[in-house]
Amino acid sequence: MTVPVVEVEGLRKAYGETRAVDGVSFTVAEGEIFGMVGPNAAGKTTTVECLEGLRVPDDGRVRVLGLDPQREGDALRERMGAQLQQSALPARLRVGEAMRLFASLYEHPLPPGPLLKELGLADRVHATWASLSGGQRQRLSIALALVGDPALVFFDELTSGLDPQARRTTWDLVTDVRDRGKSIVLTTHYMEEAARLCDRVMIIDHGRVVAVDTPADLVASLGAEHRVVFSGAEVSDDVLSALRAVSTVALVERKGDRVIVHGASDRSILAVLTVLDDHGAPIRDLRTEQPSLEDVFLALTGRELRD
Template identity: 60%
Template structure:
């Protein structure tokens, strides 16, 4: 059963152009959290605002401003890259140019390739492209690098940095400690659906009195990573 998310435990706001991490072990409530943020799930209690909007009441407005790549999101195997980009572009009043976006993400020449024919890294690049095609102010990326080899993972980290450089605020959900330590400006550490603490990787290490973020995670959650 998914962890119960109590938003009243967290009053921090993400800042424009930052990478805000949500870090926790499996089952801690990370995906539940972003589903609440994007209006796909109703929180048990508390109040959520995304760009000043209620994700449930103002779902259409939030959807136009927030790009989302959720964990285990899949496309039909026969759907071609170009078709997927045109489909997602049709959802927005002022989308980015699909060809230009694919070029920026290293997918030029892949427009006619079906989803089933893409490598794991290429699928992640396409996921980012689809999350950005609506010119979002916030991009939610959930477990983006799970299952990627080290080379593809590092390439994806570079892409995330490029997205942030555009002024897009990124909410990055991960359980991979080196990823969080390398990319995140601040991290919300959650456990069993509750926010335990928020701070930069360095602040979390200092708070726990530990040399690495992984050690700090173990100390602050009181569990094995």
């Protein structure tokens, strides 16, 4: 087995009375997109900054690419790239200049030209930081994180503040980065983003790890409840009774003009269709709902994930 690219054991970091990171342990495998998900102030950025060597942990063991970020920071920075949550560049610095500046920090940088082209910034080489749109700044920050050809990249709230379309484009970029053989650690408080991008997700709240698993297994851990929902204004109580009698159906509710069938497996949709059809009942606006990562978060923490 290959050595993990990140190993964290019992990490703690407090700011005065605030225990921002309170005993966090996890590993990240090579080639993985690993997501840290949690609400504001959960301790995501603090954790990431301890890995990047930007903050000194109070306690715990941290190894990144086999290195100690505190004692071997120079060697580590040569092999990692970071996009910071709060990144701003001097207003008058131009895109091309920023790329050359960052490239000069590495021994074996990538040529900036093709990277800017890939990120759709080729025609903005002479533009100043101040003149870039939010999405262009995000893309430049990705380019700057990649110019050193790092083995491991950190993205902290990469898509916050982007419109839905720019967010999707950014997701594709992140996947491309991984496909080039990099490992990625990212933080987000968008569950959809974590579900779409990450091989494994760590749910963190109040500085503690609540769960770590693949998105699918996190959802499966809730139990395999599936819901079938349809418009039930013209559906008789006889039909509802027939549905209740089906073995894979756990509960049937009428809510307003909707009927919600809670099933123990995704096969309950077949049962619902059969019963409706047998009774000659109309099948309108029928859809299935499965638990999401959002539901997992709610179940594990008792709270909604704030945006």
